[in-house]
Amino acid sequence: MILKFLKNTNSYLILFLMISLILFFLPNLIMINYHLPIKTIVLNLFEIFLIMVMVFFNSMGLNNLIYEQDVIKKPSIILSFIFVILNTVFFDYCKLDFAVIAVSISFFFLYILRYLLTLFKTKKPYRNVFNSVLLISTLSIISTEFLIFILLVFFAAIIFRNFEWRLLFISLISSIIPYLFIWSYQYISNQNLSLPNFEMETSLSYLNLDTFHAQFWLIVVCLVTVFSVIEIFNWIYKKSIKSRESFFIIIMYLVITIFLATIFNNIIFLYLSIAPLSIVISNFFSYYRLTIISEILFILLFFSTVFYRISIINM
Numbered sequence: 424m425i426l427k428f429l430k431n432t433n434s435y436l437i438l439f440l441m442i443s444l445i446l447f448f449l450p451n452l453i454m455i456n457y458h459l460p461i462k463t464i465v466l467n468l469f470e471i472f473l474i475m476v477m478v479f480f481n482s483m484g485l486n487n488l489i490y491e492q493d494v495i496k497k498p499s500i501i502l503s504f505i506f507v508i509l510n511t512v513f514f515d516y517c518k519l520d521f522a523v524i525a526v527s528i529s530f531f532f533l534y535i536l537r538y539l540l541t542l543f544k545t546k547k548p549y550r551n552v553f554n555s556v557l558l559i560s561t562l563s564i565i566s567t568e569f570l571i572f573i574l575l576v577f578f579a580a581i582i583f584r585n586f587e588w589r590l591l592f593i594s595l596i597s598s599i600i601p602y603l604f605i606w607s608y609q610y611i612s613n614q615n616l617s618l619p620n621f622e623m624e625t626s627l628s629y630l631n632l633d634t635f636h637a638q639f640w641l642i643v644v645c646l647v648t649v650f651s652v653i654e655i656f657n658w659i660y661k662k663s664i665k666s667r668e669s670f671f672i673i674i675m676y677l678v679i680t681i682f683l684a685t686i687f688n689n690i691i692f693l694y695l696s697i698a699p700l701s702i703v704i705s706n707f708f709s710y711y712r713l714t715i716i717s718e719i720l721f722i723l724l725f726f727s728t729v730f731y732r733i734s735i736i737n738m
Contacts, residue, residue, distance in 0.1 A: 426708055426721045429501045436500040440507065441479060447511040447728065448475050450735040470523055474514060477526040482506040484533050485698055492540045494669040495706055502705035508728050509697045512640065525694045528565075531558050532695055535572070539579040539672055543665050548585045549593055552576055557597040564601055564618065568687055573598065575679055579672045636734035640727045647720050648700065651707035658710065670706075673699045 429436065448471060455467050482503035490498045514522045538555040542548050555576050562569040573594060580586035602618075609615065655674070659667050677699035684692035711717040 425725060426501070426714075426718050429504055430497070430499045430709070432498045432500065437483075440482070440500060440503055443504070444475055444479055444507050447507065447732055448514075450732050451514060454735070474522050474526055477523075477530065478507060478510050481526065481529055481533060482510075484530075485536075485701065488533065488537055488540070489702055489705075492543075492665070492669060493663065494540065494666050494673070494702070495709055496663075496666065497709045499705075499709060501708050502701055505704050505708070505724075506697065506701040508724065509644070509701055511728065511732065512637075513694055513697070524565075525691055528562060528691060529695060529698065531562055532698065534558060536673075536676070536698070539576065540669055542579050542583045542585060543668065544583070545585055548580060548583075548590065552580065552590050553593050553597045556594045557600060560598040561601045563598075564605065566689070566691070567618075568683055568689070568692070570598070571683060572679060575672070575676055578675050582668045582671050634734060636727075636731040640731040643720075643723050643727045647704055647707070647724055650711070650716075650720060651704045654707045654711055655703060670703075673702050677703065 451471050452468070455464060455471075457464055459467075485506055486500065486503040489495050489502055495502070513525070535555045535558050538551040538558075542551050545551060556573055559569055559572045559576070576594065577586065577590070580590055605618070655670060659670055662670070677696055680692050680696035680699065683689060684696065708717050708721055
């Protein structure tokens with residue numbers, strides 16, 4: 424079965440992942456308006472290619488991080504594959520340049536998650552906290568709502584039992600550094616001190632899931648998510664200490680992204696929920712005891728994505 428095929432780390436699976444990624448993005452290439460000026464066509468092709476490359480490396484980076492940190496102890500390519508599946512739908516409903524920004528932000532959060540997960544049994548967590556807050560603060564230049572993720576840093580420090588009051592001071596320093604650079608540049612350039620204004624349309628209304636194939640895909644994703652969450656809470660206290668506490672952080676990461684997407688009607692935060700959701704789902708497919716059910720759900724997820732991608736071409 425497909426799921427059993429993915430439950431190993433053979434190098435040929437990376438090639439399989441790359442081919443799947445290309446096929447999933449094929450509708451985006453077909454849907455380009457080739458009657459536009461050649462410069463615009465080349466730019467669109469470049470942006471799609473760039474998105475594909477970034478999604479691939481993001482999926483592999485996330486996959487390696489989770490298995491290196493023993494969050495999931497059964498090495499496989501499942502996490503990368505789930506991440507790619509959940510990514511492909513997102514780019515149908517937003518401009519390509521905006522999609523590049525979203526994937527770039529996701530890369531930032533990959534490093535933030537790495538810093539947070541390596542806090543486990545770290546006697547001096549200052550560098551990890553400083554770097555993670557610095558990255559969050561840098562992203563807050565685009566949208567100040569990102570500063571809420573600093574709470575995730577403190578949550579991780581508390582969960583891993585290395586929180587101390589000095590971390591508050593370190594976080595304060597690292598959070599103002601990007602703004603000091605901006606204001607220093609503005610002062611030297613004789614500009615008024617202000618924050619950059621990034622005009623981006625980020626409304627969730629971009630997601631148009633009115634078609635049958637889109638709704639069926641969404642129902643399958645929701646069904647798999649429900650099974651995955653139940654699996655997590657049924658078995659989380661039987662996991663190792665590091666794996667259990669890491670999942671608490673990942674779940675909080677998922678909750679914050681969904682909360683921000685809902686409150687601020689922002690599609691970027693919804694996109695950022697893909698990484699933690701992929702981890703939760705891959706844990707289900709890796710450990711669920713009733714393999715026949717997990718196989719059926721995975722096949723449903725895979726083929727609903729395939730049919731949805733095909734339906735996009737005919738829209």
